[in-house]
Amino acid sequence: MDNQLKAFTEIKQNEMKVISDYLSQAGKVAQDAMAIMYDPETLAKLQAWNLAYGTGVENTVTKAWTDAAAAKAYYDAVAAAGSVVGATGGGHGGTIGTVQ
Numbered sequence: 001m002d003n004q005l006k007a008f009t010e011i012k013q014n015e016m017k018v019i020s021d022y023l024s025q026a027g028k029v030a031q032d033a034m035a036i037m038y039d040p041e042t043l044a045k046l047q048a049w050n051l052a053y054g055t056g057v058e059n060t061v062t063k064a065w066t067d068a069a070a071a072k073a074y075y076d077a078v079a080a081a082g083s084v085v086g087a088t089g090g091g092h093g094g095t096i097g098t099v100q
Contacts, residue, residue: 023029036042054060
């Protein structure tokens with residue numbers, strides 16, 4: 001039993017050293033992540049998964065981007081004008097109101 005524990009501990013310590021060595025190279029980790037993200041096969045798999053199980057890009061990413069752009073335009077107008085009349089809700093269906 002002690003030999004098994006010693007062998008297991010040694011294996012795990014070696015695995016942790018490999019992981020620690022890799023993670024200490026932040027630039028390498030970032031490069032590897034970017035390579036995975038921009039790999040055409042990986043992108044195709046992610047898109048296929050999203051079509052099968054997600055709500056689709058239009059309902060998630062595009063809507064979030066549109067909502068964020070509208071909010072930014074609204075807050076820019078508020079900052080420029082100084083006050084808001086009739087604002088209700090927030091994101092996803094709230095009304096922005098008018099800037100006075």
